[in-house]
Amino acid sequence: MDQPFELLPEPFQINPSLPIYEQFVEAIQGRIVSGQIPSGSRLPSVRELAAGRGVNPTTIARTYQELERIGLIVTYRGQGTFVTRDETAIGGARKVMMRRAIQDFKAAAAKLGITAEQLLEFDKEDSNE
């Protein structure tokens, strides 16, 4: 059954200098992967979400199109759009996000002139103190 959930965090700060649908895809993807949006949940209609967020409906349509391409949501004709129950698809998306997180982490370490391992090691020592 439908459990209450927020599709996007509230408030959600939109950056007007970047494609908006990409920001929505990123945020919703993270919430599906982390389980904040349960699998099988029904998504609001394009119209509803566009009106609620004050954005162009094309932006929402594109967001849903992209999430559908990734395999995180499915549309059943006449019934609506739902978060997939396919754990493989969710796992796949999680892996992609994990890889990106690692890349960001490594980049942050490199900025400090150390390796990711050294940064983790530091965290261990630091929390033992």
Add this chain to the structure above:
Amino acid sequence: MSEYILDNSNSGIGVSAEPAAVECIGLGLTLRKKSILHDVTFNIPRGSLTGLLGPNGAGKSSLLRIIAGLADPDTGSVEIFGKPAGAKRLGELSLLPDRSSLPGWLSVREWLNFAAGIYPDWDPAKAQELQAKLSVSAEAVISTLSRGEEARLQLLTCLSRKAPLIILDEPFTGVDLISRERIASAVVAELADGARTFLIATHDIREMELLFDRLILIGGGTIRSVDEVDTLRRSGKSVESHYREVFA
């Protein structure tokens, strides 16, 4: 998803089989020896939500009046859905003018009954829905409304018609923030339930920029740029920063 078809022909400048909602070619207008519009050429694809932005005196209102068929250009032509603009197109477009023209002595209810009588495409169910959404009280006399309430009544009047082209000239002038947000979401909700085309002239870039998919900048009576908003964002620009760049 199934209810909203993503039509890429609306977002590109490419050739589409259907005529554009608005097609302006070489518009020129001179009033008292002063050039108001010069060689204004652009088109607006069907279903688009286009922002017309520019400083005061840029020629926005004159341009919108010509598109609406309320004024004639000295040169050039305007087509609305492939047919010449003019009085015959009035049934296909709904204009919210920049200055209020509502009869102050009527109550809101009397005005809406009157409007239902004069517009053949009036949608009473939509009028009722918008009245609730925009919180416009039926009993109030128009002359006693605040600017914000009057602006909402104007929008309600404009959007309660089934016309496929909606033209809003500065819908937010003098309107408080809450009203603006209500108006903005009403505009979006309205667009989303059909293939209607919106052309909106406004100074309120920040309130509106997430709504626009297409942007026309006009300054000193000439078109300064026509862009797809997504293309701007891909190059790291917002509607606002692009506006500042062009008019700096």
